[in-house]
C-alpha cells in the first residue's frame with residue numbers, strides 16, 4: 042500500500058484507503074512525541090522547502106517540526122524576504138526552488154489552485170498547506186485523525202461545520218475527508234457565508250444553529266474574519282456571535298460527548314467562547330499535536346512513494 | 354485579368370438559399386459567373402469536388418490587439434490566423450491601447466490592415482472615450498472614417514443614463530451598438546461561473562444573473578431609444594429567453610454567441626485550467642442546450658470567435674491572476690461543423706448564415722454573399738478533413754485555446770479575399 | 785517474487801523447547817533477572833519477546849518488562865524497499881537507562897535491522913548493556929553483528945528465505961525454509 046500521487050493537493054484526490062493509510066501511519070509518529078529523542082532518521086538527507094505566500098506561523102511551524110523530526114533539512118521561503126516581492130511569478134519561483142534540488146515543496150498561497158500549478162511545474166513532491174478557499178489537506182487529515190482517535194471511528198458520525206464555509210479551505214478538506222470516511226456532514230452559517238450549490242459536495246445546509254447541532258458528535262467551528270464585515274457578508278462580528286458562537290449553553294443541543302474542534306487561531310467570544318474552547322469537550326490543543334504527526338506521516342509516505350517509483 | 358475557376362464544389366450561399374453543385378468563375382477581384390458546370394478555361398482551376406464553397410466567413414468579434422499589445426497579436430498575425438480559419442472579414446474591437454475612440458485610431462487600423470492585413474478588417478469604434486463609460490466618443494466622425502459598429506467590449510457602461518445616450522447617439526449614425534453584458538457589481542471579483550464547480554474549487558463565482566440583468570437592461574434601453582442593439586457573446590439560457598422575447602416584441606435587438614458557449618461547460622475548468630477562463634464564463638449543459646436551441650430557432654443571429662489572444666505568461670499562472678479570454682479564429686469553423694452541423698443542430702446553410710449573411714446584414718456590409726459582379730470573398734471547406742488541435746496548429750501569436758488536444762473535423766482549405774487566393778491547401782499563398 | 789516451500793526447520797514443540805532453553809541462558813548469562821528488560825522487534829520479535837518473558841517468569845517468578853520496537857523509521861533502505869514498509873507501533877513503557885536489554889528478533893540475516901534497532905534504542909536512553917536473542921541465525925551477515933542467544937543456526941543461501949510463523953501473528957507455528965524462484969513458471973516443475 043502506498044500513495045498514488047507524488048503530491049498531496051487535496052483530500053478530493055485521495056481515496057478512502059489512502060486516507061486510512063495516512064491516519065494509520067500517523068499513530069506511530071504520535072507515539073514518537075512521548076520519547077525523549079523525538080527525532081528519527083527516516084528522511085535524512087532530504088530537503089523540504091516551505092514556501093509561504095501567506096503568513097501562517099502555526100502551519101509553518103507544524104510542517105517544519107514534522108520535517109525536522111524526520112531528520113530532513115528544511116528551508117523557509119517566506120514572502121517578505123523572497124523575490125516574490127520583486128514581482129517574480131509563482132512559476133519562476135518554484136522552478137528556482139526545484140533547481141535547489143528540493144525533495145518537497147510545501148506551499149501556502151492565498152489563491153485557489155496555486156498548489157496545483159506548482160505540482161504541474163516541478164517534479165518535487167508538492168504538499169498543499171492551504172490554497173485560497175480551495176483545500177488544506179493536512180488540516181483535514183489531522184482533524185480526521187483526532188476524531189478517529191477520540192471516537193474510535195468516523196463512519197456514521199454526525200459532524201457540523203460552523204462558520205465561513207465560502208472562504209474556508211479547512212471546510213472543503215474536511216467535507217471531502219469526512220464524506221469519504223462515511224460521516225454525515227452539515228454546514229451552518231448565515232446564507233452569505235455558504236457558497237451556492239455546496240450541497241453538491243454531499244452536505245446538508247443549515248442557517249439555524251440549534252437545528253444544525255441537534256444530535257451531532259462533532260462541532261467544528263471556523264475562524265470568522267473581520268474583513269467579512271466590509272464585504273457585505275456580515276453586519277458585525279457581534280451579531281455573528283449572537284447567532285453562531287459556540288457557548289456552553291449551545292453545546293447542549295449536541296450529543297453529551299460531542300467533541301469541539303477549531304483549526305485555530307481562535308477568536309474567543311466570536312465563533313467560540315472560552316468556556317467551550319477550554320472546556321472538557323474541546324480537543325483543540327490535541328489537534329495541534331496531531332497536526333505534527335499527520336504531517337510527518339504525509340512526508341514519510343510521499344518520500345517512500347517517490348523513491349519506490351524512481352527505482353522502476 | 355487573372356481568372357480562377359472553382360469547379361464542382363457544393364456551393365452554399367444563404368443569401369439566395371442556394372445549396373447545389375456549381376462552378377464559380379472569378380475574374381480579377383470579382384465574381385464573374387456562378388453557374389452550372391462551366392466549360393471555360395481559366396488561369397487557375399481549383400477542383401472543389403467533395404468540398405463546400407461558401408461566402409468568406411465574417412467574424413464580427415475579434416481582438417487584434419494592435420495598437421498596444423503587438424506581443425500578443427498584430428493586424429498581420431491576426432488576419433493570417435483568420436485566413437487559415439476560412440475567415441475573410443473580421444471586425445476588430447476597440448479595446449486596444451490606445452483604444453479606438455477617435456478618427457486617427459480608426460485610420461491607423463485601416464491603414465495597417467491595408468498594408469499588412471491578409472483579409473478585410475472592419476474596425477469597431479468605442480462607445481465612450483477611453484472606454485471609461487463616461488463621455489461619448491466621436492461616433493459620427495469615426496463612422497465617416499469607416500467603423501461598422503460601436504462597442505466598449507472588454508469594458509462596459511454601468512450607468513444606464515449614459516448607456517441610453519450612447520444608444521441614441523449611435524442611432525443617429527445608424528451604427529449598431531455591441532454590448533458586453535455584465536453587471537460588474539454582481540460579478541465583482543468572480544473568475545468563473547458561480548455554481549457547483551466554483552464551490553468545490555474555492556474560486557469566486559460570477560452568477561449568471563450578472564449577464565442576465567444587463568441583457569434585460571440593455572433590451573429595455575433599446576426599446577426606449579429605438580436603437581440597434583447587438584448583444585455580444587450570449588452565454589446563458591435566460592439571455593436567450595430575454596432576447597427571444599424582445600425580438601418578438603419588435604425591439605431592434607440581435608445577438609451572437611461563441612463556439613465555447615455551445616461546446617464547453619464550467620466542468621471543463623477542471624483543475625484550474627486557465628484556458629477555460631473567459632468572460633462571460635463557461636456555464637452549464639442547460640445553457641449549452643438553450644444556446645443551441647436559440648441558434649436553431651434564429652434567436653441567436655451570429656457566431657463569433659471573441660478571439661482574445663494572451664501570452665503564456667498571462668495564462669500559465671494562478672487562476673485568479675490569469676487573463677480572461679481565449680483565441681478562436683482558427684477553431685471557429687471546425688467547431689461549428691462538429692458541434693452544430695454534424696450534430697444536426699443547424700443545417701449547413703443555416704450554420705454558414707450565422708458567420709456570413711447575418712453579421713453582414715447587422716453591420717450593413719456587402720460581404721457575406723456570393724453574387725455575380727461583387728467582390729470574390731469565398732472560402733472552400735473540406736468537410737472530411739480531420740485535424741488534431743495541438744500547439745503547432747495555430748498561426749495566432751498566442752496559443753490560449755481551450756480546444757488544444759481535441760480532434761476536429763471540417764476545415765477551410767482555401768480562402769479567397771477579393772479574388773486573391775490567400776490560403777490554399779492550408780498553406781499561405783504569398784502574392 | 786514466487787517461493788517454493790522446501791523444508792520445515794522447526795516445528796511447534798521444537799520452537800517451544802528452544803525458547804525455554806534460551807530463557808535459561810538469558811537468566812544464566814545475566815546472573816539473575818535484576819535490571820533485565822526484553823524488547824521485541826516488530827513484527828515477529830514481539831511474540832518471541834513475550835514468550836521469553838513468560839518463560840523467565842515461570843522459572844524466576846518475576847515479571848520482566850517487555851517493550852516493542854519498530855525500526856522502520858531507522859532503516860537504511862527506504863530508498864530501495866520494494867514496497868513501502870508499514871510504520872508500526874513502538875512501545876517501551878519503561879525507562880531503559882542502566883537497564884540490561886535483551887533485544888529479540890526472529891531471524892538474524894544481514895544485521896541491518898539490528899543496526900537500526902541499536903540506533904533507535906540509544907535514542908531512548910543509555911542502557912547498561914544490550915544483548916541480542918534470535919530464533920534463527922541464517923548467516924550472510926553484512927554488518928559486524930553477532931547474537932548472544934541463538935535458537936538455531938541454519939546457514940541458508942541468498943536464494944533462500946527463512947520464515948518464522950508464530951500463532952500470535954500467523955495461522956501456523958513453525959519455521960520454514962523457502963526457495964525464491966526467479967520465474968513464476970518454475971513453480972510448475
Ligand SMILES: [Zn+2]
Nearest residue numbers: 506507533585
Ligand atoms: Zn466581451
